[in-house]
Each structure stands twice: as C-alpha cells, then as structure tokens.
Amino acid sequence: AQTVTQSQPEMSVQEAETVTLSCTYDTSESDYYLFWYKQPPSRQMILVIRQEAYKQQNATENRFSVNFQKAAKSFSLKISDSQLGDAAMYFCAYMALGDDKIIFGKGTRLHILP
C-alpha cells in the first residue's frame, strides 16, 4: 500500500526567509503524481505544486519549488521569501497514474514569524 510521511508536524520561519518542508512516500508504482496542497485556516484546500514522476526536472511555481528524488522517494517543498499569507497547513500527497484517489500525509503546520 502507498503511504506518505511528513515527519515535521510544525515548523516556523521568519518572514522573507526560506523554509523546506520534508516528505517521503512509499510506492511500488513507477508512474504517479506528487502534490503539495496548502490548507489555510479557511480550510480551502489549494494545490501549490505538482510533480509528474516521469519528469526528472523539479517543478517550480513562483516562490515554491520541489526537490524530487525518485530513487529516495523523497519530495520536499521549498518556499522562498516566505510571506505571512503562506501560514497554513501543508499536505504532501500522492496519486497513482490513472487513479483519482489521493493519499495524503499528516501535514506540516507552517508558522510565519513577522
């Protein structure tokens, strides 16, 4: 069975600094997608960034980038120039190719210190 593990329940970062959230996963599949979702206090789940496993190049979306290490089954999220609006719960997630079932990690609560 596929699993997603986030080992950091909470993290804090100073505004304008850079922070990296860790995620590891386990799967026997070779084709899959990985995601980072953000859930602010409003509870609305927002997709931050996604990575297709067949792509070696790490995905980037503005201040958000990932470090995808397929052999190590690691998928970390780097947030640069942290902003107060980045404060939220961040979930790492996995989805097998052709599936609609997302498997989520337990989440990392990110605090931004002004």
Added chain:
Amino acid sequence: KAGVTQTPRYLIKTRGQQVTLSCSPISGHRSVSWYQQTPGQGLQFLFEYFSETQRNKGNFPGRFSGRQFSNSRSEMNVSTLELGDSALYLCASSQPGLINEQFFGPGTRLTVL
C-alpha cells in the same frame, strides 16, 4: 468558472441520526471524490464517482455511502452517526483527460453530539 461548492457548510447532528452532504463539481467535471479530515486520522479517501458510478472506495464502513447524479452533482450519506464521524468532509472534482488534478470544495464541518 464557479468552483466546487458544498452544502451545508456546517452541520450538527446527534448520535444515531443520519446525514446527507452535497457537492456540486466545477462545470464540466465528471469525477467527484470525497475525503474525511479528522485531527487524528488526517485526510482519508472515502470514495470516488465518475458518470454516476462508484469507481473507487476507501476503507470505511458501509454506513458511509454516496451517489452521483446525471449532472455530476454528488451526495454523501452517513447513517447511524457515531461521535467519531465528527469531521470535515471535503469533496473534490476533476476533469477526465488531464492529470486528474483535483479541485477541492470548502468542506462541510459535521459535528456529532
């Protein structure tokens, strides 16, 4: 384009009752998935519907059921509510043909007393 909508946003029920939650997907999306979010268990997949058929089901008891209508709107039903069913229920819709990127609704907060 309107996002995924869920109704009601908040619900309070007592043990033993049943509840029905509704989810309207983004226009054109035919797949709807449901998730339960609790502090202890995190986010867990309940089931997924596509063209009125359940395609995938998570590890939940039979008290949890769902359906999808011809307009892709979906309902989720929980019968004989238990205290442990208190959770945020999220639905997500996706459009076939893409990488199944799922768009989430704001959720329904269910409290069972």
